[in-house]
Amino acid sequence: MYTQALDTHGKEPISAAAGDAAGQRFQARIDADEKIEPKDWMPDAYRQTLIRQISQHAHSEIVGMLPEGNWITRAPSLKRKAVLIAKVQDEGGHGMYLYSAAETLGISRAQMVQQLLSGTAKYSSIFNYPTLTWADVGAIGWLVDGAAIMNQIPICRCSYGPYARAMVRICKEESFHQRQGFEIMLTLAGGTAEQRAMAQDALDRWWWPSIMMFGPSDADSKHTAQSMRWKIKRFSNDELRQKFIDITVPQAQFLGLRVPDPELRWDEAGQHFRIGPIDWSEFYEVLKGNGPCNRERLQARRDADAAGEWVRAAAAAHARKQAAKQATGARQP
C-alpha cells in the first residue's frame, strides 16, 4: 500500500542548498540520473524530505495491515483466508523494507515507531476508514492497492538508491494484491443481488478516499517542484490521479458497478475520464485525526507494542545470556 503525498503539508525546508558548490555537484549527479547512496553527501533538506516520506510510507504499510486483518477470521473460504493472510503479511514486509531504507538516512527504528505511536507521524489517511463488509477487502485490493501501484512504480526510479530498491521489491508484490482484490469484486459482481449490492456499496465508500490517496491537487501542492528536481517524485499528484481514473473506470464498468460520481464523463477531445469536484474538506479532516478510525488504528498499534514488550525483553535477555555463555566458553579451552 502507499503513503500519499502528505509531505506537501509538512514543515519542509524548501531551500535545496542549491547555492553552494556541494549542493550544485549534488544536483548535477541527480540531473545525470545517478543514484544517491547512504554514505554519499546530500543536502540536509533532501535527507529530511526522504526520512519523512519513507517513514510515512512505512507507517502506512503497518497501519494498513489493520483494516484487512479485521477480516482474516471471517474470510468466506479457506482459500480467501490463506490469500488474505499472505497479503497482510506482505504489507508487514513492505513496512520492514521501508523502515530499513529510512534507517540508512540516520533515523533509528525506535524513533520512527515512537513517532507513529505518539501520533506525531502521519500515515495514509485511507486506512482511517473502516472495513464494514467482506467486499471492502476486495475494494481495498482493487482500488487502494491499485492507487498504490500507480504511485509507487515511478518511485522505483527515485534518486535515492535504498528507497528505489525497496520499491522495486514492493511493486512486484503489489500486483498480486490488486489482482486478488479485483477477483473478489468480480466474484461478488457475478453473484446474487445481495452480493452485487455489497460490491456496489464497497465501491461507493472507497472510490473517493482512493482518489484522494494521490494527495492534494497540484495547485495546492507546495513542494512537488522541489521533490521533482530531486527526482524523489516523477509525476505530479494530478497526473497520477488522472492515470488511475482512466484505467479504473473501465474496470468498474466491466464489473457492472456504478462509480459514485454523477459528474463523471468521458472527454472525447482530451481522451480522459473527467471526475466531479473532490471534497477536500473530508481529506483534511481525516488527516487531522477526525476520520472514522484514526483513534482506533493508533490504539491498536499502541496495544500491539505494549503486548509485545515482554517478548522483546525476553529475546534480548536470551541473546545477552547466549553471548555471555559463548564468551565464557571461548575463554576456557
Place this chain on the structure above:
Amino acid sequence: MTQPESAAAGGDWPLFEVFIRSRSGLEHKHVGSLHAADARMAIEHARDVYTRRQEGVSLWVIRSADIIASDPEEADALFEPARDKVYRHPTFYAIPEEVKNL
C-alpha cells in the same frame, strides 16, 4: 503513552544485513537489512521478510556494524587509477581479421 519499541532493551536490536543466494550456483547478493536480538533470530526474520516467494535457497546475515566499507570520498583515489589502464581489456589489442581463435 506506551514505550517505544524495545525500550526495555535500551533501543533497537542490532541491525543485520541480509544476503540471499537465489539458486544454487549463484552468489549471495545483498537484499536489505533488519533488526534481530541475535543471529538465529536474524535468519528467521530474514526468511519471513525477504523470502516469502522462494527468493532464495540460502541466507547469510551479518551484523551491519561488522561491515567495513570504503569511503565514497575516497572513491577517486581508489578507483580512478584503473581508468587509464585500458590495456587490461582484450579489446585494447588490434588483431587482423584473418587471425582466428584469439
